[in-house]
Amino acid sequence: MILTSQILLWAVVIVLAVMVGALARQVGILHERIAPAGALTLHQKVSVGEVPTALTLQAVDGSAVTVGGKRQGKSQLVFFAAPDCPMCKSLLPVLRSAARAERDWLDVVLAGDGDAGAYGRMASEHGLAGTPMVLSEALGRSFGVSKLPYAVLLDETGRVASLGLVNSREHLESLFEAKERGVASIQEFLGRRNGSA
Known part of the structure; x- marks a missing residue:
């Protein structure tokens, strides 16, 4: 048994x-x-590869911030957020971490429009008080921002390297990966790779 x-x-x-x-x-x-999901590109006014007009704007702290244009060896990430956007708030620690980790090659600008006090409190709460912050509806319109959180990565020459709606750390990092690989998006890279296989 x-x-x-x-x-x-x-x-x-x-x-x-x-x-x-x-x-x-x-x-x-x-x-x-x-396939990994990258930042979602929506109907936008600018496309990857275009060189948008550089805008010099007044930051919340009173300093002048130039978005776009040629930069000395650094790319620029423009992150559009709002104090009343829960998804934006959940990504601000990710943005702070990325700004610190990538500071050798990347400058970060926090962008939006609305009440400067609310934006200041949001930045302070999430450890982004030292990050340049501009409030300009014209800036959002120039990039065709219709939903938040949205990010635009400009390379050293002022050319749009990648852009899209970012709802997670993976989406934000996909903008950096797309720039590094010289493609508009991770989806385009995977399409090319699968097409050549």
């Missing part, structure tokens, strides 16, 4: 091991097929 139960137990363990191995293989195949 004991011998029979031992044999049955080992048979179940072997069957389970084979099933787990097959399941792990299927998860691996699925992982390869699912």
